Amino acid sequence: MRASDKNYIKNLVKLARHDQILNPLVVTFHITSACNLNCFYCEDFGARLNSQLPPPLPLKDSMRVMEIIRQATDNIVFTGGEPMLYPQIDELVAKAKLDLGFESISILSNGSLLDQHESLLVYIDRLVISLESSDQASLQSVTNASSKITEKIIDNIKHYSKRQGELGFVMIINCVLTPETISEAEQLLEFCLEHNLIISFSPQAVNNWPRYELLISSEFKLFIAKLQELKKRGAPILGSYAYLKTLEDFNPFQCYPSLVPRVMPNGDLIYPCRPIEKENGTHGGRPCNLLEVNSWEEALNIAYDQFGPPPRVCTSCFQQCFAEPSLMQARPFSHLRELLLFPSSRKAKLSTYSPG
Numbered sequence: 001m002r003a004s005d006k007n008y009i010k011n012l013v014k015l016a017r018h019d020q021i022l023n024p025l026v027v028t029f030h031i032t033s034a035c036n037l038n039c040f041y042c043e044d045f046g047a048r049l050n051s052q053l054p055p056p057l058p059l060k061d062s063m064r065v066m067e068i069i070r071q072a073t074d075n076i077v078f079t080g081g082e083p084m085l086y087p088q089i090d091e092l093v094a095k096a097k098l099d100l101g102f103e104s105i106s107i108l109s110n111g112s113l114l115d116q117h118e119s120l121l122v123y124i125d126r127l128v129i130s131l132e133s134s135d136q137a138s139l140q141s142v143t144n145a146s147s148k149i150t151e152k153i154i155d156n157i158k159h160y161s162k163r164q165g166e167l168g169f170v171m172i173i174n175c176v177l178t179p180e181t182i183s184e185a186e187q188l189l190e191f192c193l194e195h196n197l198i199i200s201f202s203p204q205a206v207n208n209w210p211r212y213e214l215l216i217s218s219e220f221k222l223f224i225a226k227l228q229e230l231k232k233r234g235a236p237i238l239g240s241y242a243y244l245k246t247l248e249d250f251n252p253f254q255c256y257p258s259l260v261p262r263v264m265p266n267g268d269l270i271y272p273c274r275p276i277e278k279e280n281g282t283h284g285g286r287p288c289n290l291l292e293v294n295s296w297e298e299a300l301n302i303a304y305d306q307f308g309p310p311p312r313v314c315t316s317c318f319q320q321c322f323a324e325p326s327l328m329q330a331r332p333f334s335h336l337r338e339l340l341l342f343p344s345s346r347k348a349k350l351s352t353y354s355p356g
């Protein structure tokens with residue numbers, strides 16, 4: 001049985017014992033801070049911030065960080081910034097699979113450089129591409145990129161969507177729902193149906209919380225209700241039914257941030273989660289750098305000693321990357337229902353779904 005599946009089962013026992021610290025299902029590694037776009041909703045990264053953010057680690061150090069991560073799980077998500085801008089991304093991904101034995105590798109990308117990194121596609125399981133519109137002009141206003149780049153993004157998506165079977169990966173579109181983009185979401189869903197793509201929707205977060213205009217928007221509520229209906233009828237929507245339900249009214253959910261630990265481009269471990277770390281308070285932060293520890297266990301012990309266990313009840317954010325695994329872990333019957341009724345969730349491994 002795979003390490004991440006074992007962790008899912010062990011976590012059920014931990015939950016029965018009311019243990020708040022669960023084993024990781026996946027680790028997210030921000031392999032670089034650099035980006036070539038400037039999406040208007042993106043708060044932490046973007047080309048405008050490139051000179052202010054630290055450079056990525058050399059390949060040897062990134063490999064060491066991944067060796068430590070591998071002790072925690074066999075599931076890794078590479079994100080950024082734009083991960084395709086990591087100087088040796090092709091080699092890094094190949095080594096993650098062949099040398100370190102990661103069973104499941106996902107990349108979150110804006111899709112603009114995909115054709116330059118085709119060789120890594122055979123090593124990955126899921127490619128999650130950010131896209132808010134299939135219309136070039138609209139995509140330009142989201143990404144603040146030239147028409148040449150947005151044309152390339154859409155061409156790349158169309159081209160590699162056809163090669164999913166041959167190269168052995170699943171392509172997922174992640175659409176950030178904002179007051180500016182929501183009117184295009186249905187058309188985007190059509191685009192995904194036409195090109196055999198799975199789609200997921202995340203509400204735009206502003207300072208970790210869904211943007212106020214969405215909270216009060218009837219258009220947003222209606223769209224979320226419609227997504228549930230479409231999902232029931234077989235549309236390839238990745239967000240779980242349980243997650244879409246919580247989005248209707250932004251109902252609080254029990255969060256388990258230790259399911260999805262995050263590592264920054266310099267190797268710093270974030271504990272217990274990025275939103276709490278960003279608050280700069282006493283409940284979380286960056287307890288250690290994975291280049292300076294001998295094991296994952298040592299890193300976690302340093303984190304617990306410094307910050308204690310994660311919060312028992314927390315309603316400080318509503319990020320899909322934490323909400324979805326937390327819901328699917330804490331509600332095994334919802335997870336089972338999801339897997340039985342909705343084939344898209346099976347294809348894209350919803351319990352470890354983690355855009356962000």
Ligand SMILES: C[S@@+](CC[C@H](N)C(=O)[O-])C[C@H]1O[C@@H](n2cnc3c(N)ncnc32)[C@H](O)[C@@H]1O
Nearest residue numbers: 041042080081082108109110130174204205356
């Ligand atoms: C930070 S990006 C990094 C990977 C890559 N550059 C990309 O855009 O896919 C990771 C994911 O976070 C999403 N994201 C960025 N800012 C967000 C926000 N304010 N609210 C919700 N999702 C956001 C993006 O759409 C993307 O799917």
Ligand code: SF4
Nearest residue numbers: 035039042045046110
């Ligand atoms: S969402 Fe991704 S592509 Fe867009 S600015 Fe942020 S890191 Fe770059």
Ligand code: SF4
Nearest residue numbers: 255273275314317322
């Ligand atoms: S709800 Fe958000 S801020 Fe609170 S523990 Fe979960 S991920 Fe962290």
